[in-house]
Amino acid sequence: MSMWSILRRKLATQPSSAFVFGRSTSTRGYSTTKVKEALLLGRGSKIVGNVGRSSFLGCPVSSKPVREVVSFFQRDSPIYLQNRPFSSDNGDLVDAVVPFMGESITDGTLATFLKKPGDRVKIDEPIAQIETDKVTIDVASPEAGVILELVAKEGETVEPGTKIAVISKSGGGVSESHVAPSEDVPSEAASKPSAGKKKEDKEKPKEEKSLPKPKAETSPPKPKAPSPPPPKASATEPQLPPKERERRVPMTRLRKRVATRLKDSQNTFAMLTTFNEVDMTNLMKLRSEYKDAFVEKHGVKLGLMSGFIKGAVSGLQNQPIVNAVIDGDDIIYRDYIDISIAVGTPKGLVVPVLRNADKMNFAEIEKAINTLAKKANDGSISIDEMAGGSFTISNGGVYGSLLSTPIINPPQSAILGMHSIVNRPMVVGGEIVSRPMMYIALTYDHRLIDGREAVFFLRRIKDVVEDPRRLLLDI
Numbered sequence: 001m002s003m004w005s006i007l008r009r010k011l012a013t014q015p016s017s018a019f020v021f022g023r024s025t026s027t028r029g030y031s032t033t034k035v036k037e038a039l040l041l042g043r044g045s046k047i048v049g050n051v052g053r054s055s056f057l058g059c060p061v062s063s064k065p066v067r068e069v070v071s072f073f074q075r076d077s078p079i080y081l082q083n084r085p086f087s088s089d090n091g092d093l094v095d096a097v098v099p100f101m102g103e104s105i106t107d108g109t110l111a112t113f114l115k116k117p118g119d120r121v122k123i124d125e126p127i128a129q130i131e132t133d134k135v136t137i138d139v140a141s142p143e144a145g146v147i148l149e150l151v152a153k154e155g156e157t158v159e160p161g162t163k164i165a166v167i168s169k170s171g172g173g174v175s176e177s178h179v180a181p182s183e184d185v186p187s188e189a190a191s192k193p194s195a196g197k198k199k200e201d202k203e204k205p206k207e208e209k210s211l212p213k214p215k216a217e218t219s220p221p222k223p224k225a226p227s228p229p230p231p232k233a234s235a236t237e238p239q240l241p242p243k244e245r246e247r248r249v250p251m252t253r254l255r256k257r258v259a260t261r262l263k264d265s266q267n268t269f270a271m272l273t274t275f276n277e278v279d280m281t282n283l284m285k286l287r288s289e290y291k292d293a294f295v296e297k298h299g300v301k302l303g304l305m306s307g308f309i310k311g312a313v314s315g316l317q318n319q320p321i322v323n324a325v326i327d328g329d330d331i332i333y334r335d336y337i338d339i340s341i342a343v344g345t346p347k348g349l350v351v352p353v354l355r356n357a358d359k360m361n362f363a364e365i366e367k368a369i370n371t372l373a374k375k376a377n378d379g380s381i382s383i384d385e386m387a388g389g390s391f392t393i394s395n396g397g398v399y400g401s402l403l404s405t406p407i408i409n410p411p412q413s414a415i416l417g418m419h420s421i422v423n424r425p426m427v428v429g430g431e432i433v434s435r436p437m438m439y440i441a442l443t444y445d446h447r448l449i450d451g452r453e454a455v456f457f458l459r460r461i462k463d464v465v466e467d468p469r470r471l472l473l474d475i
Helices: 003-013 184-210 253-268 281-298 305-318 362-378 451-466 469-473
Strands: 019-027 030-042 045-056 059-065 079-082 093-097 108-113 126-131 136-140 145-150 163-168 271-279 325-327 330-332 339-341 343-345 348-350 391-395 414-418 421-428 431-445
Touching (some): 253 348, 281 451, 305 414, 339 362, 343 362, 431 451, 451 469
Parallel strands (some): 045 079, 339 391
Antiparallel strands (some): 019 030, 030 045, 045 059, 126 136, 145 163, 271 431, 325 330, 343 348, 421 431
């Protein structure tokens, strides 16, 4: 005879009490019993709950339900076994939660849902995007199935572990109840009172017409006072555009974070900018002569950025104070060179980091730049790839900037600004010739770096870029 047959008979003979069976273990006077109770809820309906009980010398001291749900049904006597899991009563439902976003990020904004209720998703398929102070993070589906409901709302602030959606692995439970209800009925109900109100408004004028009008009292005519002259319109009064032609859009978390950091940089550093100009003739000639062989061997194009990074590395090695930073009353000298590359993306400015740039050759630098720039533009760059950095290079020349004063990226102490290349007349060997020239700018923290070191640093970059052979000879 099966266990369920015995259970049904016991329940039939003892409808007012609970039948208990299980096993017991005892350790040092403590007795723990895990039992399955069949509680009678009504005629033909019984629930078996998995319950853990602990007792000391026969006295119950605690009761803790097991967090797991399993359900099954019997044909003659429907029995429901419940263990309370996180997601569902039969293990079919799975929660999609916000993942870990990084050591320095505690929360984010639920920017948008990529899926809606009723959509089928694959495992690890993004269903929502969380916007943080630094990057946008995807929330992936933990299982393949159908979106049952969206728990959170767009624009809410969420933390790691927050549930944002429920997914049904089998696709069951998705019905028309998740469709937004129609608003036709309320509108019809609202139209009826308005119709009645219009009818009352029409009757009011008729009643007013039936009332006799009182006769106006006659009085002697008064002399008219002279009207004041019309005020003259102010010629300086601005004509503001109508509010209907303006749009108010909330700032993204990335934009707010960038704004805060830049303003903190202005308030903290004693920033000063020094300029110089670079003749790009030799570097452009080097790239033109070896670009095909470079691509054939390394599989990446030779650009101008790698030449400036090598020049910056040489300058930081010659002037280590530019690679240092103030921390309270101390100066921290960094014995490594991690160069941050400012990249403008549609969502805002991000600054990925080239680790150990002093140990890279031209090919490794170009490959790393291409990889980081691609990740930054498609939004797949991680927090770790943007953390740290001891010096920053910003290339505004790709947008056509001729001259600028870049702002320091804290906690660094200096930033190099590159600009567009313009052919200008230059005096070379006593003759006026046309040369491709670029203005470069170095903004530095004058609290730490004196003008002498800043000028020497910028001069070193100029020398290396104008004559790349100096890198081979280390001069």
